[in-house]
Amino acid sequence: MVPVYKTFTLRYNKVIYIPHSYIYHTKMTVRKDTKYMSQSSFGNKFKVTTWGESHGKALGAVVDGCPAGLSLCEDDIQIFLDRRKPGQSRYTTARKEGDLVEILSGVFEGKTTGTPISLMVRNTDQRSRDYGNIAYSYRPGHADYTFDQKYGFRDYRGGGRSSGRETIGRVAAGAIASKILGELGISICTYTKSIGPVKISSFDKEEINQNAFYMPDAQAAAKAGEYLEECMKNQDSAGGVIECRITGTPAGLGEPVFDKLSALLSHALMSIGAVKAVEIGDGIAVTSLNGSTDNDGFTIKDGEIVKTSNHAGGIMGGISDGSEIILRAHIKPTPSISQPQQTVTKDKETLSLEIHGRHDPVIVPRAVVVVESMAAITLADALFVNMSSQMDRVRDFYMN
Ligand SMILES: Cc1cc2nc3c(=O)[nH]c(=O)nc-3n(C[C@H](O)[C@H](O)[C@H](O)COP(=O)(O)O)c2cc1C
Numbered sequence: 149m150v151p152v153y154k155t156f157t158l159r160y161n162k163v164i165y166i167p168h169s170y171i172y173h174t175k176m177t178v179r180k181d182t183k184y185m186s187q188s189s190f191g192n193k194f195k196v197t198t199w200g201e202s203h204g205k206a207l208g209a210v211v212d213g214c215p216a217g218l219s220l221c222e223d224d225i226q227i228f229l230d231r232r233k234p235g236q237s238r239y240t241t242a243r244k245e246g247d248l249v250e251i252l253s254g255v256f257e258g259k260t261t262g263t264p265i266s267l268m269v270r271n272t273d274q275r276s277r278d279y280g281n282i283a284y285s286y287r288p289g290h291a292d293y294t295f296d297q298k299y300g301f302r303d304y305r306g307g308g309r310s311s312g313r314e315t316i317g318r319v320a321a322g323a324i325a326s327k328i329l330g331e332l333g334i335s336i337c338t339y340t341k342s343i344g345p346v347k348i349s350s351f352d353k354e355e356i357n358q359n360a361f362y363m364p365d366a367q368a369a370a371k372a373g374e375y376l377e378e379c380m381k382n383q384d385s386a387g388g389v390i391e392c393r394i395t396g397t398p399a400g401l402g403e404p405v406f407d408k409l410s411a412l413l414s415h416a417l418m419s420i421g422a423v424k425a426v427e428i429g430d431g432i433a434v435t436s437l438n439g440s441t442d443n444d445g446f447t448i449k450d451g452e453i454v455k456t457s458n459h460a461g462g463i464m465g466g467i468s469d470g471s472e473i474i475l476r477a478h479i480k481p482t483p484s485i486s487q488p489q490q491t492v493t494k495d496k497e498t499l500s501l502e503i504h505g506r507h508d509p510v511i512v513p514r515a516v517v518v519v520e521s522m523a524a525i526t527l528a529d530a531l532f533v534n535m536s537s538q539m540d541r542v543r544d545f546y547m548n
Contacts, residue, residue: 190415190416190419190522190525191213191525191526191528191529192529192532192533193213193529193532193533194211194213194214194325194328194525194528194529194532195211195212195213195529196209196210196211196212196317196318196321196325196525197209197210197212197317198314198316198317198318198321199317200271200309200313200314200316200317201303201305201306201308201309201311201313201314202271202303202305202306202307202308202309202311202313202314203271203303203305203306203308204271204303205270205271206268206269206270206271207268207269207271207313207314207316207317208266208267208268208269208316208317208320209266209267209316209317209318209320209321210264210265210266210267211254211264211265211267211321211324212264212265213529213532214254214260214262214265214324214328215260215262215328216259216260216261216262217259217260217262218259218260218324218327218328218331219258219259219327220251220255220258220259220260220265220324220327221251221255221258222249222250222251224323224324224327225249225251225267225320225323225324226248226249227323228319228320228322228323228326228517228521229247229248229249229269229316229319229320229323230247231319231516231517232247232315232316232319232514232515232517232518233247233514236360237360237513246272247269247316248269248270249267249268249269249320250267250268250269250270251265251266251267252266252267252268253265253266254266260324265324267317267320267321269316269320271313282304282501282503283304284493284494284495285491285492285493285494285499285501286491286492286493286494287483287484287489287491287501287503288483288489288490288491288501289480289483289484290307290310290483290484291307291310291421292304292307295308295310296494310421311421312421312422312511312514314421315420315421315515315518315521318420318518318521318522318525319517319518319521321521321525322517322518322520322521322522322524322525323521325521325524325525325527325528326520326521326524328528328531329396329524329527329528329531332396332531333396334394334395334396334397334527335394335395335396336392336393336394336520336523336524337353337356337392337393337395338362338390338391338392338393338516338517338519338520338523339356339362339363339364339390339391339516340361340362340363340372340388340389340390340391340512340513340516341388341389341390341391341476342388342389343361343363343372343375343376343386343387343388343510343512344372344375344376344379344386344387344388344510345375346368346371346372346375347368348363348364348365348368349365349367349368350364350365350367350368351364351365352364352365352366355369360373360513361373361510361512361513362513362516376509376510379509379510380509382487383485383486383487384481384485384487384509385481385482385483385484385485385507385508385509385510386481386482386509386510386512387422387478387479387480387481387510387511387512388479388510388512389476389477389478389479389512390476390477390479390512390515390516390519391474391475391476392473392474392475392476392477392519392520392523393472393473393474393475394462394472394473394474394475394523394527395472397462397468397470397473397527398468398470398531399467399468399469399470400467400468400534400537401467401468401527401530401531401534402463402466402467402468402530402534403466403467403533404465404466404467405466407466407533408463408465408466408467409463409466409467409468409473409526409530410428410463410466411466412526412529412530413426413428413463413473413475413523413526414426414428416522416523416525416526417475417477417519417522417523419522420477420515420518420519420522422479422480422482422483422511422515423477423478423479423480423515423519424478424479424480425477425478426475426476426477426478427475427476427478428460428461428463428473428474428475428476429458429459429460429461429462429463429474430442430459430460430461431461431476434459437459441459442459443459444456444457444458444459444460444464445457454470454471455469455471458471458472458474461473461474461475462474468530473523475519475523477515477519479511479512479515480511481510481511482507482508482509482510482511484503484505484507485503485507486502486503486504487502488500488501488502489501489502489503
């Protein structure tokens with residue numbers, strides 16, 4: 149006989165009996181959800197899971213939901229990873245990391261097979277001794293204190309999972325998402341808009357890859373260099389703004405309520421370490437506009453409905469409108485600085501902490517490709533989700 153446990157329902161004052169096996173099943177469901185709380189995955193149909201720690205053996209990503217038949221090789225991914233690699237200028241850390249990617253699964257004879265694509269980058273230049281003094285103290289501006297509060301235990305080597313190196317997995321996966329977007333005529337241009345107080349005042353696309361900061365304005369890049377020299381002299385660091393412009397996106401991406409495209413993109417960008425704010429279109433500037441200046445009018449051009457302006461940044465009601473999607477990620481100054489900072493140990497002793505070792509005086513240039521990758525992952529996912537939004541499309545897919 150199956151043992152039964154008595155429980156109750158308030159409705160109709162009825163007492164019901166639930167078999168033991170059902171309760172067991174319910175408990176298992178709860179356990180499964182609890183396990184999911186680590187949240188290392190992003191996306192629905194195009195799902196990216198990143199794994200690995202700063203000073204572990206390797207880091208990487210698993211991309212599940214990439215369609216079969218996409219041509220893909222390690223070089224496609226390496227081009228992206230090289231854009232976030234340290235040691236490319238005097239403003240990025242001097243660690244000699246090759247950050248070479250290996251595709252472990254999901255690709256056969258140069259094409260994706262539709263099965264999970266596993267991507268790995270081995271850690272080769274991780275000198276743990278540089279981080280020894282932070283094992284028991286909490287670095288200001290880092291996740292050390294909050295990790296201890298949450299887990300009661302942490303991998304202190306270079307920040308472990310909350311290290312900027314975690315973004316290697318995002319960028320590797322972003323390279324695949326970008327290839328998918330490219331096949332659909334969607335392109336992304338990402339660049340640095342400001343570093344500290346230095347803002348771009350002109351836009352030359354060709355210039356973006358010509359300077360250490362990925363700025364589309366050579367003069368601003370030179371000024372940003374001078375500003376960072378000053379920061380470095382003062383053992384200090386700087387922040388900045390990254391802008392991302394996405395063209396060729398069809399109208400209709402994003403869901404009307406919780407999974408608005410604006411919400412998904414904000415989630416994607418805010419999940420990058422050091423990103424403190426995200427703007428879409430005119431962003432926070434809309435608060436000082438009027439309806440008459442903020443609204444984008446509509447008109448007909450070559451027989452098509454188009455907008456007369458793009459204050460909304462390509463998203464209305466959470467759904468892409470077909471015009472350029474404009475995003476900005478605001479990045480804080482690098483938290484690791486070598487000037488003395490006040491902190492405490494886990495055992496509540498106060499101390500003055502100086503963080504020596506290799507840290508960028510500014511995170512912005514290396515985060516440019518990370519922002520682009522997260523935007524690409526979000527859009528690839530939204531494109532796949534949107535394929536079933538209309539019965540006509542589903543019918544076309546299966547019947548034609
Ligand atoms: C690409 C990238 C590289 C980073 N490199 C560094 C670094 O060299 N030194 C550092 O202190 N923080 C670096 N960070 C930032 C920290 O990881 C981040 O500020 C820290 O985990 C705290 O998280 P929060 O700023 O989101 O609160 C980097 C972040 C990114 C996205």
